[in-house]
Amino acid sequence: MAARVLMRFVSSRTLTQSRARGAGVRGTHRFYWTTSRSAAAALTSGRAALLLGLPALSCLGYEAYRRVQGSAVLHAVGKEEVLEQADYLYSCAETEKLYQLLLQHKDSDDAEFLWRLARASRDLTLLPGMEGKRKKQLTFEAFEYAKRALEKDEKCFAAHKWYAVCLSDVGDYEGIKVKIGNSYIIREHLERAIELNxxxxxxxxxxGYWCFAFAELPWYQRKVAAALFSSPPVATYEEALEFFLKAEEVDPDFYSKNLLMLGKTYMAMKDKQRAELWLTKAKDYPAHTLEDKEVHKEAVDLLKKLG
Structure with a gap:
């Protein structure tokens, strides 16, 4: 289920060809349209694709992981009982059962039900073997639930968090220009979530992941993004590091991916000693989930590169 910022870099040849096609068109409007179209093509076609995503966060930080067995739902009465049961099912990675439980409350006006349903719908899309059409349907449903949760309670930090995550997901189906444009909104809601909690x-x-994604964009991808936006999103490794360290401070060892990202950020900042420290922690993290195993493998590979 692991999700990550996927970077398939734009080749210099592709970028050069894109600029050349744009330069040959007369007229400001036609020049902008052609350049933007070429830039979008350079970002999304063939081997030259740029996909900006957020981590999946499915079963984040769990010390146990169980495969879903069947789709039976345990019924509960009363808000507190339902939420308690929902959180228990989430902690056990019982994604199907959790979704069916919360789906009974899809028409609720309570943000606590709605953001959990958004999260559960999204987690379903990450299950192995999910059919493409169903995955898209669930992705947009998750976004609508998160949107409604935010409308019902603007001061709910979890509603802001999952709105940001789900907005990133729907961008995968709406094109690179929309996805980059949404990045501004995503950051605003993540900052609001942190302000509230x-x-x-x-x-x-x-x-931190958001900052890392934009910090590691090479100069030629920045130029392509600038063809679509006069001021594309920017961030630094120092910003990413600050958020990753703060996450570790408030909840040590909560997530193997956070340990890995700390190591990768220090690598990008040329701090070999600290990179080795955090990559070793990521390597030694108990591998309970598929993502933990993937983190372990990547940490081992990066440690080899560090020598």
Whole structure:
């Protein structure tokens, strides 16, 4: 289920060809349209694709992971009982059962039900073997639930967090220009989530991930993005590091991916000693989930590169 910022870099040849096609068109409007179209093609076609995503966060930080067995739903009465049961099912990675339980409350006006349903719908899309059409349907449903949760309670930090995550997901179906444009909104909602709850490690981690994604864009991808936006989103490794460290401070060892990202950020900042420290922690993290195993493998590979 692991999700990550996927970077398939734009080749110099592709970028050069894109600029050349744009330069040959007369007229400001036609020049902008052609350049933007070429830039979008350079970002999305063939081997030259740029996909900006956020981590999946499915079963984040769990010390146990169980495969879903069947789709039976345990019924509960009363808000507190339902939420308690929902959180228990989430902690056990019982994604199907959790979704069916919360789906009974899809028409609720309570943000606590709605953001959990958004999260559960999204987690379903990450299950192995999910059919493409169903995945798209669930992705947009998750976004609508998160949107309604935010409308019902603007001061709910979890509603802001999952709105940001789900907005990133729907961008995968709406084109690179929309996805980059949404990045501004995503950051705003993550910052609002942290403002409302500074102790939520996952919001801090996601914002760190956002910063890392834009910090590592090479110059030629920045130029392509600038053809679509006069001021594309920017961030630094120092910003990413601050959020990853803060997440670790408020909840130590809560997520193997946060340990890995700390190591990768220090690598990008040329701090070999600290990179080795955090990559070793990521390597030694108990591998309970598929993502933990993937983190372990990547940490081992990066440690080999560090020598």
């Amino acid at each position: 500074a102790k939520d490690a996952t919001s801090l981690h996601i914002l």
